[in-house]
Amino acid sequence: MNVETLASLARIELSSDEKTRFAGQLEQILHHVEKLKSAHTEGVEPTTHVLPLANVYREDQLRPSLSNDAALANAPDKDGPYFKVPRIIDPAS
Amino acid sequence: MSRQPVIGLEVHLQLKTATKIFCGCSTQFGAGPNSQVCVVCLGFPGVLPVLNKKVLDYGIRVALALGCSIQEKIVFHRKNYFYPDLPKGYQISQYDLPLGTGGAIEIAPGEKIRIMRAHLEEDAGKLVHKPEESASLVDFNRGGVPLLEIVSEADLKSPEQAHHYLKTLKNILEYLDVSDCDMEKGSLRCDANVSLTGPDGKWGKKVEIKNLNSFKGVSHALTYEIQRQGRLLDAGETITQETRLWDDLAGQTQPMRSKEDAHDYRYFPEPDLVPFSVSVAEIEKARKLLPELPAQRAQRFVEQYALPPVDAAVITAARATADYYEDCVLKTVPDKRALFQKPLSNWILSDLAREMNERNIDSITAINFPPENLVELVALIDSGKISGKMAKDVFVEALKNGQSPSAVVQAKGLSQVTDPGAIRAAAETVIQENPKAVADYKQGKPSALMFLVGQLMKRMKGAASPPVAQAVFKELLDK
Numbered sequence: 001m002n003v004e005t006l007a008s009l010a011r012i013e014l015s016s017d018e019k020t021r022f023a024g025q026l027e028q029i030l031h032h033v034e035k036l037k038s039a040h041t042e043g044v045e046p047t048t049h050v051l052p053l054a055n056v057y058r059e060d061q062l063r064p065s066l067s068n069d070a071a072l073a074n075a076p077d078k079d080g081p082y083f084k085v086p087r088i089i090d091p092a093s
Numbered sequence: 094m095s096r097q098p099v100i101g102l103e104v105h106l107q108l109k110t111a112t113k114i115f116c117g118c119s120t121q122f123g124a125g126p127n128s129q130v131c132v133v134c135l136g137f138p139g140v141l142p143v144l145n146k147k148v149l150d151y152g153i154r155v156a157l158a159l160g161c162s163i164q165e166k167i168v169f170h171r172k173n174y175f176y177p178d179l180p181k182g183y184q185i186s187q188y189d190l191p192l193g194t195g196g197a198i199e200i201a202p203g204e205k206i207r208i209m210r211a212h213l214e215e216d217a218g219k220l221v222h223k224p225e226e227s228a229s230l231v232d233f234n235r236g237g238v239p240l241l242e243i244v245s246e247a248d249l250k251s252p253e254q255a256h257h258y259l260k261t262l263k264n265i266l267e268y269l270d271v272s273d274c275d276m277e278k279g280s281l282r283c284d285a286n287v288s289l290t291g292p293d294g295k296w297g298k299k300v301e302i303k304n305l306n307s308f309k310g311v312s313h314a315l316t317y318e319i320q321r322q323g324r325l326l327d328a329g330e331t332i333t334q335e336t337r338l339w340d341d342l343a344g345q346t347q348p349m350r351s352k353e354d355a356h357d358y359r360y361f362p363e364p365d366l367v368p369f370s371v372s373v374a375e376i377e378k379a380r381k382l383l384p385e386l387p388a389q390r391a392q393r394f395v396e397q398y399a400l401p402p403v404d405a406a407v408i409t410a411a412r413a414t415a416d417y418y419e420d421c422v423l424k425t426v427p428d429k430r431a432l433f434q435k436p437l438s439n440w441i442l443s444d445l446a447r448e449m450n451e452r453n454i455d456s457i458t459a460i461n462f463p464p465e466n467l468v469e470l471v472a473l474i475d476s477g478k479i480s481g482k483m484a485k486d487v488f489v490e491a492l493k494n495g496q497s498p499s500a501v502v503q504a505k506g507l508s509q510v511t512d513p514g515a516i517r518a519a520a521e522t523v524i525q526e527n528p529k530a531v532a533d534y535k536q537g538k539p540s541a542l543m544f545l546v547g548q549l550m551k552r553m554k555g556a557a558s559p560p561v562a563q564a565v566f567k568e569l570l571d572k
Contacts, residue, residue, distance in 0.1 A: 009357060011175055048168065048362035056367050060110050060147035063117025063131070071130050071233075079223075081126040082230035085177040088220060 115142030136181035156193030
């Protein structure tokens with residue numbers, strides 16, 4: 001995976017200076033993560049959370065939604081009750 | 094060896110909970126744009142999603158009914174991509190630890206289609222296009238509505254089989270009562286993956302087809318795509334692995350331009366949601382609470398109503414049809430039930446089924462002929478008021494003007510002649526006009542009697558009761 005691909009996936013534009021700089025920084029990060037591999041993890045179940053917490057639910061009960069005005073208050077662009085975005089070019093849907 | 098289609102279907106089922114999967118906003122269809130949204134489903138920074146317990150319960154119910162095992166550990170992942178209907182820049186979905194895996198459904202005796210997995214995820218918003226302004230409008234009411242994605246293995250070998258699988262799956266899902274299962278409203282959606290095998294039997298490049306929002310669309314799109322791929326391969330060209338959209342009006346698939354770059358979703362575990370686990374006891378409890386499914390109901394219909402197994406299977410496939418049948422039996426007077434249970438089923442499987450087919454109706458409830466009307470019609474035949482043949486006309490007439498069958502019989506003066514005296518004169522004329530048939534009858538040919546009855550029916554415009562007519566002929570000819 002190179003810096004250009006990452007930038008394109010994240011929808012950001014990078015100058016050639018930035019590309020070089022970020023490539024170096026990402027290299028360091030990957031190197032650091034590589035180090036973690038040397039930790040002894042035998043018999044330890046992989047986890048994505050540090051807290052021993054599981055099964056946190058809510059019941060299927062309605063809570064008030066935002067008003068339409070409040071929902072759209074921070075929108076860069078709107079049209080009546082809708083958020084407005086640049087045109088999507090798919091032929092259908 | 095010719096090229097074989099290899100097809101897998103992904104079905105998205107909208108679960109009918111009152112609130113969204115990770116927040117308390119309503120899921121009600123048809124509300125004003127962006128009126129059922131909050132900071133969670135709009136993806137504001139710093140908010141926390143919390144799983145709706147009912148979504149997990151419904152998901153488990155479906156997974157168990159499809160024969161899947163429930164995973165010991167259920168984890169949500171972020172699927173990262175940019176699209177304006179996705180406010181967070183990622184969809185909360187499941188990846189390597191989905192809710193259920195490894196199921197199968199039987200779509201015909203001995204014909205099993207395997208289910209790879211069933212996983213939970215959130216729906217995206219809805220885009221409305223405004224070509225004249227070169228803008229799109231977004232309504233996030235649907236964003237965060239719970240979906241269960243059901244992925245089949247690539248076991249399907251033809252558009253017909255894919256259609257049959259989808260129909261069977263929908264029938265099971267309807268029995269489970271966790272979704273409206275309405276393809277037109279989008280509560281049941283289908284994507285297809287299709288490729289062709291090469292001469293070596295190996296699978297070719299696969300194409301994903303989206304936007305299949307009807308059963309017919311699924312068959313048509315697959316047929317089209319199989320032909321398109323076949324033509325390309327015949328011309329020595331290669332298939333591009335891509336996502337294509339089905340255009341129902343144009344009757345063709347087209348490449349989807351916005352998703353040109355190879356899918357790289359960079360899945361990673363959703364840090365805002367803890368893992369979930371369901372105990373064996375809970376799974377067993379959910380299994381016990383599963384409603385009667387089509388196959389079990391068919392078995393019961395064979396035992397309880399003495400229907401032939403094939404008839405029972407067809408009548409129980411769709412929940413609405415099976416409910417209609419049981420409603421008919423229930424509305425029949427108790428001492429006639431045993432007598433009526435087969436004719437009621439016959440009517441549903443022939444005349445009502447034909448009517449649904451001709452008018453392209455999906456559910457028997459949409460037919461303007463409630464169960465009490467069918468019971469009445471069968472009772473009219475049973476009492477000898479009308480013949481089976483007349484009943485077919487009465488049925489058509491009753492459907493057309495919304496009258497009850499007895500009202501039609503009354504209005505049209507259709508009732509059958511059962512008085513031998515009224516039949517005798519016509520029978521005598523028929524005997525005079527058909528000396529050959531009479532001679533045949535006297536030589537012991539039983540078919541000759543049927544011929545004479547037929548001639549009599551013609552003369553009396555079908556109004557004579559066939560058993561009475563037979564008796565009259567026998568009386569006149571045997572003396």
